[in-house]
Amino acid sequence: MKEFQLTGLNEEHLTYCHKLKITLHKEAELPLIHLKEEAQAAGFDLRVLSSFRSFESQLTIWNAKARGERKLLSDQGLELDYQDLSKEEVLWRILRWSALPGFSRHHWGSELDVYDKNALPDQNYSVELTPNEVATDGIFGPFHDWLSNKIETDQAFGFFRPYQNDLGGVAPEMWHISYAPVSISAREQLDFKFFQEFLGSVNAQEIELLELVKANREQIFQQFILNITPPQSL
Numbered sequence: 628m629k630e631f632q633l634t635g636l637n638e639e640h641l642t643y644c645h646k647l648k649i650t651l652h653k654e655a656e657l658p659l660i661h662l663k664e665e666a667q668a669a670g671f672d673l674r675v676l677s678s679f680r681s682f683e684s685q686l687t688i689w690n691a692k693a694r695g696e697r698k699l700l701s702d703q704g705l706e707l708d709y710q711d712l713s714k715e716e717v718l719w720r721i722l723r724w725s726a727l728p729g730f731s732r733h734h735w736g737s738e739l740d741v742y743d744k745n746a747l748p749d750q751n752y753s754v755e756l757t758p759n760e761v762a763t764d765g766i767f768g769p770f771h772d773w774l775s776n777k778i779e780t781d782q783a784f785g786f787f788r789p790y791q792n793d794l795g796g797v798a799p800e801m802w803h804i805s806y807a808p809v810s811i812s813a814r815e816q817l818d819f820k821f822f823q824e825f826l827g828s829v830n831a832q833e834i835e836l837l838e839l840v841k842a843n844r845e846q847i848f849q850q851f852i853l854n855i856t857p858p859q860s861l
C-alpha cells in the first residue's frame with residue numbers, strides 16, 4: 628500500500644462489494660464473501676457494521692469525543708461524564724475505543740466490524756457492538772463462538788482478531804476482524820518516523836488534542852497503534 632493509503636487519505640486500494648454493500652480493500656473482498664457463505668451454511672447472517680473509514684470520518688468521531696459531543700466509555704462500556712475528566716483523561720479514554728485519525732486500521736480497508744443479523748431480537752434493534760452483545764451469553768455469542776472456531780482452526784480465509792485480548796491498549800473488540808495478508812504488510816509500513824511526520828502534516832492539524840498527542844507520541848504509538856494480538860499462525 629502507498630503511504631497515503633495507510634492514513635485514510637486515498638481510496639485507490641478499495642472496491643465496493645455489492646454482496647455486502649460495503650467498501651473494503653480489493654484483496655479482502657473474495658475472502659470475506661467466502662467467510663459469509665460459510666457463516667450462512669452454519670445458520671448465521673454475517674453483516675458488516677463498519678469497514679473502510681476515511682481520515683475525515685475518523686476525524687469526525689475523534690473530534691466529537693474530544694469535545695464531549697459523543698459518548699466516552701469506561702473499560703466496562705459505561706458512559707462517563709465528560710465534565711469530570713481532565714484533557715489527559717479524555718485523550719486516554721478516546722484511544723481506548725477509537726483510533727487516532729490517520730492511524731485507524733479501518734483506513735486500510737482490511738478491517739471489518741461484523742455481527743450476525745439473524746441474532747437481532749427485532750427489526751428495530753440498533754447494533755452497537757458492545758462487550759455485552761458479544762459475550763458468550765450475549766446476542767452475538769453463538770456467532771462469535773463459531774467465528775472463534777474458524778479462526779483457531781485456520782479456516783477463516785485469512786481473517787483474525789487483532790483486538791482479541793486486552794493488551795493495555797485498544798479495548799478487546801471481538802467484532803473487529805482483520806484480513807491478515809493486507810494488514811500485516813500495512814502494519815509493517817508503519818514506523819515511528821512515519822507517525823511523527825504525520826503529526827506534523829497539514830491534515831493532522833485538524834485533530835483535537837493534537838498537542839497532547841504529540842507530547843505522548845511514543846507511548847501512543849507503542850500502546851495503541853503497534854500493540855495488537857497477532858494472527859496465531861505467526
Ligand SMILES: [Zn+2]
Binds near residue numbers: 733740
Ligand atoms: Zn473495528
